[in-house]
Amino acid sequence: MTDQPARPAMTIRETRIALGHKVEPARQATGQDDARPEVTVTATRYTVSLLPADDINHHAYALYVQRRPDGWGITDGAAWVSDWQHRWTLDSYDALLFAELDDALALARHLAPSRTVNGRTAAEAYRLTHPTT
Template identity: 40%
Template sequence: MTDQPKRAMTMREIREGLGHVQPGQPEPIVQATRYEVSLLPEGDVNRLLFTINVEYRGDNRWAVVRHRLCMNAEGVWSWESVPSEREDEWLAAHRFDLDTALRLAKEHAPKVMVNGMTALSVYRRTHPTP
């Protein structure tokens, strides 16, 4: 009789064997729920002011958000009311798949305006080309 090779352990079994996870304990769920989109690089003092966020809203739908405003597909910002006051028509116009939401945010990132200055003009002023 030949010896059968032992099956390989799963990562779960290895972690349980090492005491990193309790047997039968469900695996924690890790999910990205927000992307920051900005023309200004990380560490730039003005970045927060000129950032557009793409935020997960459930059911594989994402919103393009800046402060309490939400962008529709035409690039128009409107106030995002509390969930109980949102109409289905408004939700349909302001929720996107991730690729569309990121595309819209990237298209509009240079145009974000604060105190009469766009993100692009601030970038050019603070990051001059050599």
């Protein structure tokens, strides 16, 4: 190794200045940036399941209440609830739509225990994975 004096690492800004690049002066953070609009967050999908979120089968038995351009629909990720008799359709245009989120969530809560995967309902899967003592 060569005997070079130790010096602290240079920042990218310092390196650019040392190389002769034109560098704009650093802006001071004021905590308020008037040029940026306010960030908004909108919930567009709710997960409804009888099984807890940490259960290995949660995703398989989950129903989703999802925002659509014309209301709220209930899907399992592939098909949509198409009528009040709990029939399903693959055509999203035939899906039963709700103007109010609470109505869609109420029906999804009603359907969640009877959600069937490989011949087993969510209620049966829950009893198998969460036995009572």
